[in-house]
Amino acid sequence: MKTTNPIDAARIELLLSDLRLPAIKLMWPKLAQQSDKEGWPAARFLAALAEHEIADRGRRRIERHLAEARLPVGKTLDSFDFEAVPMVSKAQVMALTAGDSWLEKGANLLLFGPPGGGKSHLAAAIGLALVEHGWRVLFMRTSDLVQRLQIARRELALESTLAKLDKYHLLILDDIVYVSKDQAETSVLFELIGSRYERRSMLITANQPFGDWGKVFPDQAMTLAAIDRLVHHSTIFEMNVESYRRRAALDRKRGPGRPPTHATIKEKG
Ligand code: ADP
Numbered sequence: 336m337k338t339t340n341p342i343d344a345a346r347i348e349l350l351l352s353d354l355r356l357p358a359i360k361l362m363w364p365k366l367a368q369q370s371d372k373e374g375w376p377a378a379r380f381l382a383a384l385a386e387h388e389i390a391d392r393g394r395r396r397i398e399r400h401l402a403e404a405r406l407p408v409g410k411t412l413d414s415f416d417f418e419a420v421p422m423v424s425k426a427q428v429m430a431l432t433a434g435d436s437w438l439e440k441g442a443n444l445l446l447f448g449p450p451g452g453g454k455s456h457l458a459a460a461i462g463l464a465l466v467e468h469g470w471r472v473l474f475m476r477t478s479d480l481v482q483r484l485q486i487a488r489r490e491l492a493l494e495s496t497l498a499k500l501d502k503y504h505l506l507i508l509d510d511i512v513y514v515s516k517d518q519a520e521t522s523v524l525f526e527l528i529g530s531r532y533e534r535r536s537m538l539i540t541a542n543q544p545f546g547d548w549g550k551v552f553p554d555q556a557m558t559l560a561a562i563d564r565l566v567h568h569s570t571i572f573e574m575n576v577e578s579y580r581r582r583a584a585l586d587r588k589r590g591p592g593r594p595p596t597h598a599t600i601k602e603k604g
């Protein structure tokens with residue numbers, strides 16, 4: 336059997352580094368050996384190398400998108416108990432995680448419900464699944480994003496900052512109603528909503544339904560216009576359940592052998 340000359344091997348490593356083909360650089364000695372041993376046609380060897388590089392590139396891209404998404408850790412669809420929120424259909428959520436049907440047209444997803452009901456968890460879990468399916472996502476507490484946009488505006492860079500957010504197919508704004516009502520602050524939020532309208536999607540969570548959004552925007556006209564744009568193309572989940580944390584604590588207190596709270600709630604419903 337032929338073996339690779341060590342000088343050739345060193346040269347190949349250098350060339351592959353220059354070409355930025357790390358997966359091929361890692362795999363080629365093993366594949367070359369197998370190819371020599373089994374007498375592969377050259378085209379098969381080349382295809383095998385290229386396939387490794389492509390697969391690795393896809394994995395690295397998703398890793399990058401995962402890091403930039405700033406999702407809270409550990410909030411996955413697997414760990415989300417759909418039985419606790421019977422009004423949210425698991426099948427519908429799974430369909431949304433494919434992304435195409437709504438992210439391509441810039442539609443929105445709105446999650447409403449009292450604190451502890453699982454809005455942030457579900458939002459993060461949907462974000463994670465979308466990243467895994469190749470979409471780009473950014474998760475932010477709304478108040479942090481508003482602060483960032485305010486700074487941008489002071490530096491006369493609001494427009495370019497909003498444009499930079501366009502790279503994210505989905506912007507998750509957690510807790511919109513926590514934003515304090517201050518003209519300068521909330522009009523940047525209004526501009527964000529306007530800039531993404533019908534182009535780029537948003538997922539917004541709120542403890543209060545629209546009736547209380549007057550607290551978020553400076554005046555009623557802006558509140559109505561913001562809501563109008565958000566709902567125009569949207570899916571709304573009303574997660575009106577008791578706090579999951581509180582229920583989990585109660586379950587622990589009741590001890591083993593008792594039915595979980597969500598089963599009790601289902602019977603009532
Ligand atoms: P919200 O954002 O609505 O205030 P969170 O998503 O922060 O609520 O939920 C509070 C805690 O309870 C989190 O630790 C979350 O992971 C957990 N939790 C809430 N709902 C569920 C659920 N249906 N299944 C699993 N964990 C849940």
Ligand code: MG
Nearest residue numbers: 454455509510
């Ligand atoms: Mg929350």
